[in-house]
């Protein structure tokens with residue numbers, strides 16, 4: 001019997017045109033193996049609702065075409081269901097797809113889906129929400145918020161924003177597990193995958209299948225050291241910096257003073273300033 005796959009396309013993700021996707025899918029998907037349909041998201045949160053419906057209908061695979069925000073919406077809706085997630089990386093950063101080692105060439109990703117290789121990966125609960133890749137508090141949350149307000153997406157917009165916002169940034173502090181206070185921080189990330197996107201690593205050795213995540217605490221550095229940190233991030237050596245503390249765990253509590261956060265690059269305002277983090281091991285089936 002053929003398997004069913006539903007393509008959910010975020011038309012505003014990244015910078016490339018998404019209207020070529022139906023043609024690519026028609027051309028490269030193995031129609032002897034799959035029946036398929038295609039829907040476009042119309043608003044924020046739509047990929048989550050569409051993915052939930054797909055799982056309820058017993059669709060075998062939801063393939064999300066988008067960046068990490070869309071992957072979060074689709075993937076978290078599929079946790080605990082029998083539907084697997086595939087990713088067509090059409091976002092600005094594509095951190096989760098890159099972590100999984102997926103090709104960024106859409107033709108290749110579709111051909112890879114034909115091979116039906118699945119893997120179970122961890123997700124992380126963040127109070128009443130779920131994360132799949134990197135989430136956090138502080139500078140990265142501010143950038144996620146500003147990027148969301150920005151009219152242009154894509155890599156260059158990210159870089160311009162990061163350099164502009166760093167100049168006036170005020171440090172944050174966090175309390176970990178009600179005992180250790182970390183002050184004067186640039187940010188505190190929760191890394192279930194290794195990078196923010198575009199090859200900017202925050203926790204290069206993070207493994208999505210070990211039942212744990214990394215808390216990455218980054219002190220606010222002077223400007224030149226910040227440039228150095230960005231370069232170390234690209235080189236995959238950022239975790240060795242004297243400004244970075246890395247804690248591997250399966251569960252933690254973080255207390256913050258400001259409820260601005262990001263989950264998989266999407267800005268969120270958390271209801272609570274005390275955040276419970278818990279790894280949900282092997283909770284999501286993905287096509288790799």
Ligand SMILES: Nc1ncnc2c1ncn2[C@@H]1O[C@H](COP(=O)(O)OP(=O)(O)OP(=O)(O)O)[C@@H](O)[C@H]1O
Nearest residue numbers: 013014041042044066067068069070091092093094
């Ligand atoms: N039709 C739509 N109109 C407006 N926003 C949408 C629409 N469909 C989805 N969205 C929202 O677009 C936002 C950005 O999507 P996504 O994260 O996939 O792309 P990106 O930000 O370009 O990539 P990345 O997260 O990899 O940097 C998400 O918050 C998603 O909910």
